[in-house]
Amino acid sequence: MAFWLFKTEPQTFSIDDLAARGATGECWDGVRNYQARNFLRDNVAIGDGVLIYHSSCRDIGVAGTAEVIRAGYPDPSQFDAESPFYDATATSHSPRWYAVDVRHCRTFAQVLGRAELSAATELSAMQVLRRGNRLSIMPVSAREWHAICGLADTDG
DNA sequence: GCCAACGTTGGC
């Protein structure tokens, strides 16, 4: 079992939106970066844990957790001419972009902000905390995962 | 709104 961090802008799709999807979960589509695509296509597996990270908003940070319920498959939005994620160069025979499905597990009492995360020694090397980081899908170590769950448990 | 950092594009 592996752990991941997925970024999302909550004004577009938040942890509450994910929670509202219940056990059905949500297709995590629209990822248009090759490194992130490769993770979705090749590495993200059913049962993996996902930190839901809110970016570009007032309360930046880890908002809760989710679980992968479907591994990588061609992102349907690349074939949808009406979608902002449409990619005319992609074909069903040769898809370019991938998605996974996730379902909500937990909403933290408070969003764990960057200052709080940075203060934890176990999280000193966390990729999302690195300056200039722009990856929207990135691996998280088991140690980081457990440290963050621990912070959430003792928070609020 | 600013600006640094990054990924992508396109001319050569």
Added chain:
DNA sequence: GCCAACGTTGGC
């Protein structure tokens, strides 16, 4: 295949 220009991301 290099690399400068450009557009985007994302914290502040």
